[in-house]
Amino acid sequence: MHREKFIERVLLLLALSSVGSLALITIFIFLEGFPLILSAGLKNFILSSHWAPTKGHFGILAMIISSVLVTLGAMVIGVPLGLSCAIVLAEFSPPRLKMVLKPTLELLAGIPSVVYGFLGVIWLVPLIRNYLGGPGLSLLAASIILGIMILPTVISISIDALTAVPDPYRDGSLALGATRWQTVSRVVLPAARSGIITAIILGMGRAIGETMAVIMVAGNALQIPTSILDPVRTLTSNIALELGYAAGRHREALFATGIVLFIIIMVLNLSATLITRRR
Amino acid sequence: MRLEPHLTQRLVKTLLWTLTGFTLLILIFIIADIAVKGLPQVTPAFLTQDSHDMGRAGGIFPTIVATAYITLLAIVLASPLGVGTAIYLTEYTREGWATRIIRFGSECLAGVPSIILGLFGFVLFVLKLGFGWSVLSGGLTLAIMVLPIIIRTSEEAIKAVPQDYRTACYSLGMSQWQTVTHIVLPSALPGITTGIMLSIGRSLGETAVLLFTAGAALRTPVSVFDSGRTMAVHFYILAREGLSMPNAYGTAAVLVISILLINLCAYTLMQRMMKRYS
Numbered sequence: 223m224h225r226e227k228f229i230e231r232v233l234l235l236l237a238l239s240s241v242g243s244l245a246l247i248t249i250f251i252f253l254e255g256f257p258l259i260l261s262a263g264l265k266n267f268i269l270s271s272h273w274a275p276t277k278g279h280f281g282i283l284a285m286i287i288s289s290v291l292v293t294l295g296a297m298v299i300g301v302p303l304g305l306s307c308a309i310v311l312a313e314f315s316p317p318r319l320k321m322v323l324k325p326t327l328e329l330l331a332g333i334p335s336v337v338y339g340f341l342g343v344i345w346l347v348p349l350i351r352n353y354l355g356g357p358g359l360s361l362l363a364a365s366i367i368l369g370i371m372i373l374p375t376v377i378s379i380s381i382d383a384l385t386a387v388p389d390p391y392r393d394g395s396l397a398l399g400a401t402r403w404q405t406v407s408r409v410v411l412p413a414a415r416s417g418i419i420t421a422i423i424l425g426m427g428r429a430i431g432e433t434m435a436v437i438m439v440a441g442n443a444l445q446i447p448t449s450i451l452d453p454v455r456t457l458t459s460n461i462a463l464e465l466g467y468a469a470g471r472h473r474e475a476l477f478a479t480g481i482v483l484f485i486i487i488m489v490l491n492l493s494a495t496l497i498t499r500r501r
Numbered sequence: 502m503r504l505e506p507h508l509t510q511r512l513v514k515t516l517l518w519t520l521t522g523f524t525l526l527i528l529i530f531i532i533a534d535i536a537v538k539g540l541p542q543v544t545p546a547f548l549t550q551d552s553h554d555m556g557r558a559g560g561i562f563p564t565i566v567a568t569a570y571i572t573l574l575a576i577v578l579a580s581p582l583g584v585g586t587a588i589y590l591t592e593y594t595r596e597g598w599a600t601r602i603i604r605f606g607s608e609c610l611a612g613v614p615s616i617i618l619g620l621f622g623f624v625l626f627v628l629k630l631g632f633g634w635s636v637l638s639g640g641l642t643l644a645i646m647v648l649p650i651i652i653r654t655s656e657e658a659i660k661a662v663p664q665d666y667r668t669a670c671y672s673l674g675m676s677q678w679q680t681v682t683h684i685v686l687p688s689a690l691p692g693i694t695t696g697i698m699l700s701i702g703r704s705l706g707e708t709a710v711l712l713f714t715a716g717a718a719l720r721t722p723v724s725v726f727d728s729g730r731t732m733a734v735h736f737y738i739l740a741r742e743g744l745s746m747p748n749a750y751g752t753a754a755v756l757v758i759s760i761l762l763i764n765l766c767a768y769t770l771m772q773r774m775m776k777r778y779s
Binding site for chain 1: 599603706763768
């Protein structure tokens with residue numbers, strides 16, 4: 223009995239590793255970044271777009287706006303494509319096709335983000351430059367690449383949400399004479415709403431946190447974009463581009479940028495968790 | 502004007518199938534492009550030779566070693582923690598505030614973007630603990646990254662083991678720990694392996710974390726304190742600095758094919774286990 227108690231203690235200790243890591247991450251990011259937010263002032267930090275870290279200006283507004291726009295763009299592209307796939311696979315496709323396609327789409331979640339970024343540079347950027355103008359490396363390119371990257375997340379969670387709707391719902395609606403599409407649009411989709419919203423929120427989290435692919439296709443110019451063909455620099459790319467050589471307050475400013483990103487993502491994840499719980 | 506429902510259905514279905522086809526085409530295109538341009542580069546020499554001239558010439562041997570080294574370290578560190586967490590959550594405690602906090606922590610950890618993990622690993626392991634840009638710093642940070650994957654899959658696998666198995670053990674007078682080690686874990690092993698393989702796949706493709714924790718030295722790492730450039734980081738540097746397109750494609754092909762194969766194995770293993778117990 224004594225031994226069992228000891229084992230339980232050890233397992234509890236192991237089980238605290240994930241919470242412990244999360245706490246450590248939070249503590250270290252805040253310890254490194256918070257002093258700068260205090261000394262520069264929150265207002266100068268998030269409401270100014272004057273970023274000249276070697277001269278003591280730490281405004282990240284342009285990057286916040288760019289991150290938000292890139293993420294919204296990714297949603298505009300990824301959500302319709304992803305939802306269509308999910309609806310087709312869950313409701314309209316023959317079961318055997320679904321059995322092949324669903325795992326295929328999920329396998330693609332494993333393609334590394336650098337590969338998406340690379341193909342974006344090779345194929346997408348020249349297309350945009352030649353047909354739409356501008357430098358090609360742009361808000362639009364980043365949105366399209368991110369929109370494709372979030373597809374596996376959006377598709378797989380939405381399919382799970384749609385499949386979780388009990389069949390009697392569908393049968394009832396079909397028995398009343400509704401077509402399959404009427405059934406899907408008026409019964410199944412509303413019933414699966416919370417799951418689909420979760421899918422979209424998690425996709426957003428994935429898009430706003432993505433770094434490598436964005437660095438490669440977004441152009442990284444420090445400005446508030448006025449057109450979708452303008453190059454942009456997001457919060458994540460700014461950290462990745464400058465961390466290699468930053469020192470002193472400049473490095474603190476990058477960690478402070480990390481705090482902003484961390485908070486945005488935690489809020490998104492928390493809302494996804496809350497929505498799933500309520501269901 | 503209101504369209505006749507069957508006509509609407511036909512229109513919507515055409516639209517949805519078109520969008521689905523388009524999505525599949527994009528994804529097929531990605532794989533095909535990498536395979537067609539990359540596979541011809543992948544010769545035995547490419548896999549076994551040192552890199553020369555910053556990766557413009559030669560093979561990718563050092564990056565394969567670094568990738569294997571860092572990934573192995575991450576898995577060795579994360580597996581006991583993840584499996585232990587899963588055992589605790591499923592076998593040793595009832596649902597309550599403790600499990601809720603642990604699950605919540607693991608879910609949040611899964612959502613932390615890799616650039617934040619990179620920042621964290623950089624400040625804690627590289628700077629504060631003085632490990633420098635090294636295999637050790639990279640492995641430790643990656644271990645934190647894959648921990649939630651291992652926890653989630655192990656938990657699912659352990660839950661899939663039928664309750665009867667445990668009841669039978671207790672009725673034979675086995676203790677809880679004996680039941681776990683002799684019956685539950687062996688039965689859940691395929692699922693746990695799945696989690697570990699998914700973690701390997703995730704580690705292979707990671708770039709942002711390793712750029713700031715393992716560094717980018719293009720030498721074969723020997724000690725855990727050596728810096729190591731993984732395949733993904735190497736590919737990123739080749740592509741971004743435009744050093745060599747053929748070598749970039751070759752590296753991408755090795756990377757993508759190994760990840761897809763590993764994920765495919767993981768998936769089949771999980772399917773087989775779920776079929777056995779349902």
